Amino acid sequence: MTRLFSYAILVLVSAFFLPFSATASSYPYISGHGVNFATGNKYVQETDVRLDGPVILSFTRTYNSQSTENGVLGYGWSSPFTSERLLIEKTAITLIQGDGRHVRFRREKDGTYINQVGPRLTIMKTGTGFQLLQTNRDIHAYDTQGLLTGIALANGGTITCAYSGTRSVSTRDEHGNTAVVALKAPPLVSVTDSLGRTIRFTYSGGRLASIITPAGTFSYAYDAQGRLTAVKRPDGKTRRYEYTGQRLTGVIDATGLRVQTLSYDAAGRVTASALAGNTDLVTIGYPSALTRTVTDSMNVTSTYQLDATGGVARVRSFTGPACNACGGSTGASYTYTAAQQISRVTRADGSATAYTYDASGNVLTETEAAGTSLTRTTTTTYTVHNQPATITRPSAVKSGQRVTTAMTYDADGNPLTLTRTGIRNGAATRATITMTYTTLGRIASIDGPRTDVSDMTRFAYYPDTAAQGHNRGQLHTITNALGQVTTYGDYTPLGNPRKITGPDKLVTTLGYDHQGNVLSTTAGGITTRFTYDAAGRLMTVERPGKRIVRYGYANGLPASVTIHPGHKTSWSRDTKGRIKRQDIHTSAGARTFTLGQHYDKAGNLYALSYPGSAVERHYYDRAGRLVKSTDPSGVGTKYTYDALNRLLAVTRAGVASARHRYDLWDNLVAVTDARNNVTTYAYDDFGNVVRETSPETGTSAFVYDPADNLTRRASSCARAGSGRRRHRSRPAPWHRSGGSASFSYDQGGRLARIKDGTGQWSFVYNALGQLTSETRTMGRTTSRVRYGYSPSAGNMNALVYPSGHILRFGYDPADQIISMTLDHQPLISNISYLPFGPVRSFRAGNMVFNRDFDRRYQVTRMNGGASDRRYTRDKNGRVTGITNVRTPSLAGLNATLDYAAENNRLQSVIGANAGTYAYDANGNTLSDGRHAFTYDALNRLTAVSANNTVLATYTYDAWNRRTSKTTGGRTIHYHYDQNNLLIGESLANGTALRDYIYLHGEPIALREYETNPGLYYYVTDHLGTPQKLLNAQGAVVWQAAYLPYGEAQILTASVQNNLRFPGQYFDAETGLHYNWNRYYNPKTGRYITADPIGLVGGMNVYAYVGGNPVNAVDVEGLTAEVISIPVFNINPQTITTPILAIPQISIPAIIISVVFYPTELADGTIPPGMFNDDTCKKSCPPCNPPIVTIWYRIDYVPPSKPHYPFHGTHVHLYKMNQNPNNCQCFWQPIGVTDPPLPPGSVPM
Structure with a gap:
């Protein structure tokens, strides 16, 4: 296996700063179907080409069924470059966004224009026209006629638009009649980024005929009514669209599979939407102006009451289990501000979260468990440019004290420092992370919080000159704190590197297709090849020696995996596309394994059925929390929670096997077993365990450095161990009572030598x-x-x-x-x-x-x-x-x-x-x-x-x-x-x-x-x-x-x-x-x-x-x-297109935390755990839920923020893990996928 290096992974938070759990289910939106059930609008967003790098240049098309737009892409279709413009009036401006939305701005006394709904945006008049400052600090510039002329990106990059002087075109209808049509704006002829990459646009009869990109030419076809019917990629693969009137009724992928089917009522509102093979059918009813019903393919109906304050419809409350793709849990309700921002979310169990906002629409306070004894509030302040300046919450260590995260920025809005202040090792302390940038606004270095050793990661880029070709401005090297360098080169037009050289001089070469899918990887003379169908679905993985794994699909969803000599694991699905059964067969067709999955009306995994009538059942409350599970023998386990959704007790067969108590910020501070033995934990303000007291093992104390690495442990018997970690937080020499050990590493960062007593x-x-x-x-x-x-x-x-x-x-x-x-x-x-x-x-x-x-x-x-x-x-x-x-x-x-x-x-x-x-x-x-x-x-x-x-x-x-x-x-x-x-x-x-x-x-x-x-x-x-x-x-x-x-x-x-x-x-x-x-x-x-x-x-x-x-x-x-469970249970969630993870190092508006993970993965190198410093193997409290638990978050995305390319409700999967050094429990991301959910997973 090729060694992969991950450096300076950045944990980033959106500048919108509205909690995801609040926004997701408050939008009347059916994710995966792209339907707004308040208005009945069908929304589609598809990206034809994306050129990655410090500047991302892409061409994305958006369809809205209720749009009256008849632009260069045909009825209902728009794109950021061809459609975005300002409609300028005397006292107002309407922004027509590239996704088809209209945002109204009102002129203020100072001459600026302010939007009326949502987070505050500002349009200012300039000497050459107007400019709009986006929440991500990108600046969109327009001429005096409202045409988009360019974008100045927050990271220093630019995109420039060029137009033809033509204001009319000749067009011909289906009868051969010709006419001269006046255009609303001169046609766009090209967009060019600051890396010198250009997308050119050609037209025919007033319609976009093609875009010519560094990755090839994309062609667009229309029928006699001017409707977009086909998009052909450079490799000849074609995606097609069908209509009734001007309404999109079908989308057909490049394999000929109809992946979306829609129907509408006389008012043009979507009444039914289905995915491939008519799976996940949802029907929508409009019984009154502010009432909607959504019925899924299992004939389960949810009824939604809407709030239309300010002219924007949001969900006020709903009854029923809620459609899986619509968000929320039964009985949830929402209240809004005049600007249509959520002021309070009340969940089915009565728990509530409240929000307040400043005049710019930024979240000022978030109060969880509002109105209860568990209430806790996080307060945020902002700079004049609406970037978070401080995030403050009460200390869990000392009453009356505050824990603060402070950020500073440069003149371009790039974050310069992130400083955490709180109590560590018994004293008030601060830890600062510092960033620097190149003259073009690209991240140049990230300096960690340690002062005793260097913990800086540096980034270098290819020169911003045309002579560099596709390498221009792209990431060249990453140098870690030890001076070890990873080099990227030979970039494709899409911005993917064909060559990666690690610190150990191992060269990995990669090949790609026109869509950017990885076709091959070669390292050390070993090549792995990948093939895909016309729609980009992974079909085979071939390793040396004709070792081939084949993947099969049904209605576009994973259906089977076949390995030598023909053994197959397969999945059958219900009408919602969820797995209802998994079978494994031999090459001769004999079934050797089977597992059934069943779901309740809310879409939770209700039961697992095994051969021989053995059934494992799970029960959930209205908030979607697991409250009871019953094993196949009928023995039940119950779970109880508090208002912050924290697990309080686990009761099995009527006996409380574990009870939990937490501090203000969800740190587990006490565990009581069935014999009433209590183990307690104390933490610092950074979430590190500083003291553990156990009736079995006595008391242990722990000390940490500014990067939260454990440096010392002392136990009841006065035995103590101390250690330090060099540079990238890996073990250096450590000492304990009566002995010591030292570790040294080779140039590739691999363990080379150990010396101990x-x-x-x-x-x-x-x-x-x-x-x-x-x-x-x-x-x-x-x-x-x-x-x-x-x-x-x-x-x-x-x-x-x-x-x-x-x-x-x-x-x-x-x-x-x-x-x-x-x-x-x-x-x-x-x-x-x-x-x-x-x-x-x-x-x-x-x-x-x-x-x-x-x-x-x-x-x-x-x-x-x-x-x-x-x-x-x-x-x-x-x-x-x-x-x-x-x-x-x-x-x-x-x-x-x-x-x-x-x-x-x-x-x-x-x-x-x-x-x-x-x-x-x-x-x-x-x-x-x-x-x-x-x-x-x-x-x-x-x-x-x-x-x-x-x-x-x-x-x-x-x-x-x-x-x-x-x-x-x-x-x-x-x-x-x-x-x-x-x-x-x-x-x-x-x-x-x-x-x-x-x-x-x-x-x-x-x-x-x-x-x-x-x-x-x-x-x-x-x-x-x-x-x-x-x-x-x-x-x-x-x-x-x-x-x-x-x-x-x-x-x-x-x-x-x-x-x-x-x-x-x-x-x-x-x-x-x-x-x-x-x-x-x-x-x-x-x-x-x-x-x-x-x-x-x-x-x-x-x-x-x-x-x-x-x-x-x-x-x-x-x-x-x-070991009495299935030895192997392949998960179709893992069948995804291979992705080369190039470090994303453009820094958005806010950095909440920076985590350094220098990981080195290699088959057959050092056994798992060999890098652990044994002085750090302290007793950690159990995670809640236990480690290896799979957690899921269903992604209900509003129309303004689609998550291409997921066609259907998609979920984010995480696995509970625990840092052995500081005992922090954390959700480790597994990936993003379409439903169904993995067996045994738990909801957010």
Whole structure:
């Protein structure tokens, strides 16, 4: 995979500054259909060409069915350059916008003209005509006749319009009659931007015949009535339009698919609108002047009451579930100012948000939960140019204090500084971000808030000269704080770079089609190709070796994905275009997986239906919030919220499993579990956790630098760690009580070397940035793990163990491993898979292993190697029975456990494993009645004693992986691959003891060098827990039976095996299982230390997988992963055209926050999490909702702000994530797509 670099990502806010949730559903607009149901107007906006760069030059057409415009594009059509003009009267001016809207301006006493509705705009008279200052600070200039002459962009760019002197044209009607027609304005002949790019316009019979652009010529055709009927692109693809009279009734894309169908009443109002294949049909009724009904394709009707104050219709209130594309929730109502701006939004649950505005229409205050005890207000002030100057809110740390974000600007309106003021680390502090610009107004640098090191990102551009060709003025380089440079070049006419060179000198070349779709990417000699249909829908992705993924569509929506050798996943949809069923089939047509989806009247995902009559249900309140869910077994979970829509409590099966409390700004300050144990959190004014108090782990305090990076942590036991982050906020040397670690990086920004108290590591990469060698030195011993990759495909095809043995992988055209050899000898062969799913069968030596699955991709039988295990499950998919297991009785191992009332610490065990437990202030087990435990500053177990005698000592690397164990005078070193899998053990002198071999993370074979040397094969259960080891002849050499929580009774052991539950390793000296970040006691089903990630891993910080060891695993010792759900469930939302993310560095009017994300993504480089500074792995409060929750926001866009190219209601998808450094929970954008919503997603 090509390495991609993201620099200086800017989080930007629109200058309009009206909350999205308020504006969206207050407009009487059906998104995706482009219908204003107040007026009955049909609105279409389509962009024919867009030339990207510091200046964006585009040609966009807009259609309004109720427009009387009969311009150069035909009836109803307009465009910004050909249509925008001023109609000048004595005391007023009417602005005719490029989208067809008319905005009325009234002359004031000072001679300026002010609009009457919406945010304030001003037209001023100049020596050459007039100029209009837009809210984004672009200036539109007009001549004395009102013709648009040019645009001066806020970033310094310009667009100039040129006109012909002709004021009349000769035209011919359908009967061949000719006439001379006077034009309202001379025809536009060209527009030219400050980069020298020009769009030229040609005409025929008074109609626009073509536009000639750097990307080619676009042609326009009309019928005898002068109606626009076709637009042909440079590649010959044509989009067509149909009419009845002058009303647009159909849009047909370049594939011949009719993507929109409309009908009208006698008054010219839209009465019905449907998308491709008649999906998502909506019908509109007009029973009275201010009442509208909207009925969807499921025959569900919503009734809207309108407010027409000021002559602009807005929604006042409505009843019914609301059409999915119309916005709002049942029972919402709106009140407006005289300028038609929202003054109050009252939602179905009674909660309200109120707004006030200044004379220019800027939001002054936003008061949430108005009229309740939770009321909070944000106040904004503005510059004379209506740019935010300060944003102020009450401090959540200290009553009476304020938290302020202040912005300053240069004379051109570019933001110069952004300063946050508030309480950090217990004292008032400020952090400033500074921007500079080139003489042409382009961003030149962004200097972060740190003063101890450089955190500046610099931008450079190609010269603004014609000699540069398509590179003129485009982004040339981005230089980060370390001086690492990414270079962009060889731009296309559309403004896309064909060549990108990274800091490591890796060159990525790209090819594009006439629409700007990516056709190919090549890096390091590896090429991926993409094909599209005539409408621009992605059809195939082909990687080297004819590895092709094919995409199918129905009515323009994703319908299937097909991979080698013909396996297909497909979706069927309801009349609204929402997925109602997903199926996966083999190449022979056999169905292997199915999942049904059902929706309530409001469009919320109501139920998921699985095979076997298992149904999972979800219930929502009138505000669209999830209030109850019921699993297939009928067990319900309830959710309650406060007036700010914050989750207050989760109740499962009648028991309150979690209760939450928040501060003024939604920071979670307290979590109470079912045993009434309370964990509390305190924050600074920047949202960082500064103190955590837990009944299990005591109190921890955290300190941050001006960029919100964690620099110090102190815990109850006076253990402290400190660190700093260099330049781009990546780990530099850190220190803790008793040790330190340092990190260094290569020129490409990749981790190159680590040095800590246990030794040092060095890393080597190939040209693609893939890790090829990892060398570790501990004492006098050096070991190395090496990786090989296919030069044509880039996938890993070889792994060289520290012992020197070489494991090689073979792949099929679907990129699935189908064979493995060890030192050129067959190891595993004939590996087959379920379509889009897990391994189904394979051959190991002379043995064949098979696995059967149900249609939820849950294993029902595993047989092979003298083993036959069969599983039965309940409706939830949980294992309820395992049969045909040749296991003797494990009687006599029962135990009774007792827990402390004030926390979840285990106090004693009565029975076969009797003992009492003692803890330190951090919640670490000090004694279990037989052993004494010693820990380091990071709460890692370093020594175990019994009867004052040390039994074992342990060391760890910078990622908490155990690197050595010393017991009985013998030291064993442990070796890991880049996926953090234990792959080898050796003595301190380098003598190999054993190698572990995995297939997709599951142990598949063991190479033993010490006791009975040889190659052995694992037989595992549905979790991946070893049950047996077999030799090549199938004879059992090791076998165990397990209690539910993983305690093994060894039945046969002529070969040593210490692997247990996935991710666990058995220590004979203690009976504990090492589980990466913690040690697990299988006798009690609990860890001996609290969860390093706190309550994020579960409400009980000691429990293993939430008490569900038969259906879940915890590979990292952090959080449970339930495996009784479908292994693979492809999401059609991800089927989108590949987009090359060129950093957008033109700065709009307002910057609310600037976030630096220097991300480096490369297949097979450093394992996930390897860049984490372990001093930063503090306990974070759980996010609300939990991390990985998918959140959606339906985009209801008003006619003035369409979101091309989404043809239908579109949604923004986000995934809950958490910053491990400051514990801030945040929604990570996934993308924008058409409905339906992903299963399990939650609404805003």
